[in-house]
Amino acid sequence: MEHDADEMMTVAAARELRDGEVCFVGIGLPSTAANLARGMHAPEVVLIYESGTIGSKPTRLPLSIGDGDLAETADSVVSVPEIFNYWLQGGRIDVGFLGAAQIDRHGNLNSTVIGAYDEPKVRLPGAGGAPEIAAQARRVITIIRQSPRSFVSEIGFKSSLGAADQVVITDLGVLRRDGELTLEKLHPGVTLEQAREATGWDLRVADDLSETEPPTAEELRLLRELKAA
Amino acid sequence: MADVTTLPEAIRALVRDGDSVALEGFTHLIPFAAGHEIVRQGRRDLELIRMTPDLIYDQLIGMGCARRLVFSWGGNPGVGSLHRLRDAVENGWPGPLELEEHSHAGMANRYAAGASNLPFAVLRGYRGTDLEPRTNVAPITCPFTGEELTAVPALRPDVGIVHAQRADREGNVQLWGIVGIQKEVVLAAERSLVTVEEIVDDLEPRPGAIVIPKWAITAVAEAPRGAHPSYAHSYYDRDNDFYKAWDAIARDRDAFKAWMEEHVLWSTTPTR
Numbered sequence: 001m002e003h004d005a006d007e008m009m010t011v012a013a014a015r016e017l018r019d020g021e022v023c024f025v026g027i028g029l030p031s032t033a034a035n036l037a038r039g040m041h042a043p044e045v046v047l048i049y050e051s052g053t054i055g056s057k058p059t060r061l062p063l064s065i066g067d068g069d070l071a072e073t074a075d076s077v078v079s080v081p082e083i084f085n086y087w088l089q090g091g092r093i094d095v096g097f098l099g100a101a102q103i104d105r106h107g108n109l110n111s112t113v114i115g116a117y118d119e120p121k122v123r124l125p126g127a128g129g130a131p132e133i134a135a136q137a138r139r140v141i142t143i144i145r146q147s148p149r150s151f152v153s154e155i156g157f158k159s160s161l162g163a164a165d166q167v168v169i170t171d172l173g174v175l176r177r178d179g180e181l182t183l184e185k186l187h188p189g190v191t192l193e194q195a196r197e198a199t200g201w202d203l204r205v206a207d208d209l210s211e212t213e214p215p216t217a218e219e220l221r222l223l224r225e226l227k228a229a
Numbered sequence: 230m231a232d233v234t235t236l237p238e239a240i241r242a243l244v245r246d247g248d249s250v251a252l253e254g255f256t257h258l259i260p261f262a263a264g265h266e267i268v269r270q271g272r273r274d275l276e277l278i279r280m281t282p283d284l285i286y287d288q289l290i291g292m293g294c295a296r297r298l299v300f301s302w303g304g305n306p307g308v309g310s311l312h313r314l315r316d317a318v319e320n321g322w323p324g325p326l327e328l329e330e331h332s333h334a335g336m337a338n339r340y341a342a343g344a345s346n347l348p349f350a351v352l353r354g355y356r357g358t359d360l361e362p363r364t365n366v367a368p369i370t371c372p373f374t375g376e377e378l379t380a381v382p383a384l385r386p387d388v389g390i391v392h393a394q395r396a397d398r399e400g401n402v403q404l405w406g407i408v409g410i411q412k413e414v415v416l417a418a419e420r421s422l423v424t425v426e427e428i429v430d431d432l433e434p435r436p437g438a439i440v441i442p443k444w445a446i447t448a449v450a451e452a453p454r455g456a457h458p459s460y461a462h463s464y465y466d467r468d469n470d471f472y473k474a475w476d477a478i479a480r481d482r483d484a485f486k487a488w489m490e491e492h493v494l495w496s497t498t499p500t501r
Contacts, residue, residue, distance in 0.1 A: 027307055050333060051255050051407045063469045064306035066256020068462055071406045077437055080255055080280070080410045081341045084334040089353055112330075117363060123318045125304030125311075128281075129333040132354045158359040 001217045005171040006145075008187045010036060010223060011215040013097075013143045013169040021094040022046040024133050027065045029143045030097035032226065033169075035061060039222045046075075048093065050129040052083045060229035084129070088136050096137030096163075098130050100144055104155040105180045105201050107162025109134065109142065114156050127159040139165035146170035146198040153201040172198055174212060180204055187212045231400025231446040236424060236455075239448040240266045243420045244275075248387040249299075251278035251340075251418065252285060255409030256306065257462060260392040261285050262455030263424050265493045268292045278386055280336045280410065281306070284458065284475050287313040288493070290326060291485050297327040299384075301336045308472055312479040322482065330364055335381045340410050342383035343417025349380045389418025392456045393441075394464060395432065396425045400443035403432045406462025408439055415441055424452035426464050 003011075013033035017023060019042040025034045031049075035058060038045050047056045051066035055075030062070055071077050078087070087093065100109035101124050111130060115121030134140055140163040144150055166177040172195045174185035183195055184206040196203050215223075234242075244250060244267055252260045264285040267275075276297040277286055284305065289295055291313030303314050317326040331339070338350035351369060355361040356379060369380040391411040393404035402423045404411060415421045423441070428451050432440065443449075454461075458468035458475075478488045 051257070051409065053407065063308070063472065064256045064467065066306075066407050066409075067467055067469075068257070068406065068460055071257070071462065077407060079408050079412070080333070081337040081413060084337050085341075085352070089334070112359070117359075120319055123303075123310075123315045126300065126302045126330055127332045127358070127360055128302030131332045131358050131360065132334040132352075135356075136353065158357070161357050 001215070001220050003215050003220055005187070007215060007220060007223060008212065009143065009145070009169055009171045011219045012174055012187065012212055013141060014040060014219070016141050016167055016169065017042050017045055017095060020044045022048065022092060023095040023097055024048045024050070024088060024093045024137055026098045026130070027062070029099050030141070032061055033143060034097055035226055036219070036223050039226070040219060048083065048087065050080070050083060052078045052080055054078065054087065061226055084132060088132055091136070093137040094139065096133035096140045098133060098140060098142050098160070100130070100142065100160070102150050102152050102155055103142065103144055103168065104152060107142070107166045107168065107177045107181060108155050108158045109160040110155050110157045112157040112159045117157065130160040134160035134163055137163070139163065142166060142168045144168065144170060146172045146195070148198060148200050151199045151201070182206050183209060185210050185212045188214045231443040232448045233396070233398065233400045233428070234448055234450055236262060236266050236450040236452050237270070239422050239450045240270055243388050243422055243448060244272055246272055247274045249276040249278060250388045250390065251384070251386040251414050252390045253279060253410050253414040254392055254456065254459060255280060255407060256467070257407040257409060257460060258392040258404065258411065258456050259283055259285055259459035260390050260424050260455060261457060261459065262452035263390045263392070263422060264289055267294060268489070268493050278384060280333055282311060282314055284311070284472065287311040287479055288489060290314055290317050291323065291479070292489060293323040295326060296324070297329065299329045299331070301331045301333045305472060305476060308476050312476070313485060316482070330360065331381070332360065335366065337410060339381050339384040340413035340417050342381070343385045344413045347383055349382050351378050351380055353378060355379045384417055386414070386418045387420065389414040389421045390424070391415060392424045392452070392461065394425065394461055395427050395429050396423065396449045397429060397432050400446060400449040401432060402441045402446060402449060403435065403438050405435045405438035412439060412441060415446060420447045422448045422450065424450050424455045426453055426455065426461050427451065
C-alpha cells in the first residue's frame with residue numbers, strides 16, 4: 001500500500017510502544033502514534049495526558065492535551081500538580097512520548113527558542129511538561145522530522161535532557177541512544193546518504209543497519225481512520 | 230464570603246493596573262470572558278501568569294495589557310505559535326514583554342506552594358537544562374537524604390481568576406472534568422474571581438466534581454459561555470475550529486486588532 005514519510009514515521013513510533021506500558025503522551029505526533037499503538041498491538045497501553053487524564057481512550061485524535069474526550073474516556077482525572085508529582089515524579093511512568101523542534105547527538109531537545117534567548121530569531125512555545133517527562137519516565141520515545149535544521153550539532157537551548165534509554169523516530173529512520181544517537185534503521189526507500197545529509201553532525205551508524213518494516217495495510221487503514229475521525 | 234456580582238463589577242473591584250494576575254484553566258475552563266473584560270476596562274502593566282498562555286493571553290498581550298509573562302508553554306495547542314506573544318517577544322510589539330519561564334511541573338508546584346502558604350516548593354526538575362540558569366529557581370539539598378533537588382518560589386498572584394461550571398446563590402463553586410490547577414490558583418491568590426456558566430439554587434453532586442466554598446473566594450460572577458473557545462465540560466465542547474482559525478487572525482497585526490475591536494471591545498457577549 002502506498003504511504004508517505006510521515007505515515008511511516010508515525011507507524012514506526014507506534015511500534016515502539018509495548019502493550020501494558022504506562023505512557024505519558026505529548027500532543028501532536030506522539031498522541032497520534034500512541035493512539036495508533038492502542039488500536040493495533042497495544043490495547044492495554046495506559047495513556048496519560050498532562051492535563052491530568054489517566055487511561056484516556058479517545059475515540060478521535062485530540063487537538064489539545066485537554067480535549068473533553070480525554071477526560072470522558074479516562075479511568076481517572078486528577079489535578080495538574082497531582083499528575084506531575086504523584087504519577088510522573090512518583091516513578092509510575094514507563095514511557096515518555098515527546099516531540100521537539102531540535103535535537104542534538106545526545107538526544108537533548110529544544111522546544112524553547114531558535115537564536116539567542118534574549119533576542120530570539122524564533123520564539124517557540126517552551127518546555128511545557130517535557131523536561132520532567134524526559135528526566136523521570138523510564139524510557140523516552142522522541143518523534144521528530146529529520147533535517148539539518150532539526151538535527152543540529154549545537155542545540156540552541158536545552159529544554160529537556162537526553163534520556164539514558166531513548167529512541168528517536170524520524171521520517172527517515174530509527175535512531176537509538178547509546179551514549180549518542182545511533183542510526184539503526186532506515187525506512188524503505190531512504191538512503192544512508194539522505195540520512196547523513198539531514199543530520200547536522202557526523203552521524204553514527206549501527207554495524208547492523210537494517211530496514212524498517214513498511215507499514216502494513218492494517219496500520220495504514222487505522223492511522224488514516226484515526227486522522228479522519 | 231464570596232460577593233456574587235457582575236463580571237464588569239468584579240473586574241473593576243479586583244484587577245488594578247500593575248497587578249500580577251493569573252487566569253488559569255488547563256485547556257478546559259479558560260476564563261475568556263473575564264480576560265475580555267480586562268481588555269475592555271483597559272488594564273495596563275499587568276504581570277500575567279498562566280501555565281499555558283493560550284489564545285486568551287495572546288489577546289491580552291496583543292492589546293497591550295501586559296508588561297511581563299510568567300508561563301511554561303506558550304503555543305496554540307495542536308496548531309502552532311501564539312503570534313501575538315511571538316510578536317511581542319521577537320519585535321517588542323505592541324510593547325516589550327518580559328518573560329519568566331518554567332516547566333509545567335515547576336508552575337504546578339509554585340501554585341501548590343502558594344495555596345499552602347509556603348515560601349517555596351521542592352521537585353526533581355530543571356537540573357542541567359538551559360532553563361535552570363534563565364529562570365527563578367534554586368538548588369536545594371534534602372536535609373534528610375542529601376539529595377540535590379530544585380526549589381521553586383511560591384506563586385501568590387494579586388488576583389486569581391478561573392472559570393467553573395456553576396455556583397449557588399451564595400457563591401459556592403462547583404467544577405468537574407479536567408480540574409487542572411483551578412483550586413490552587415484560587416487559594417494562592419490574594420483576591421479571587423470565579424466566573425461560572427450558571428448560578429443555580431442547589432449544587433447537585435456530580436462524579437469527580439470539586440467544590441470551592443464561598444468563604445475561600447472573593448467574587449463570583451455569571452458568564453455563560455465564558456470559557457469559549459475553550460470549553461466547559463457538560464455545557465459545550467472545545468471549539469477546535471476557532472483555535473485553528475485564530476492562527477490566521479493573530480498572524481497579522483491589523484487583522485488581530487480588527488477582530489478584537491469587533492468581538493471584544495464593542496461586544497459584551499461571548500464571541501460566538
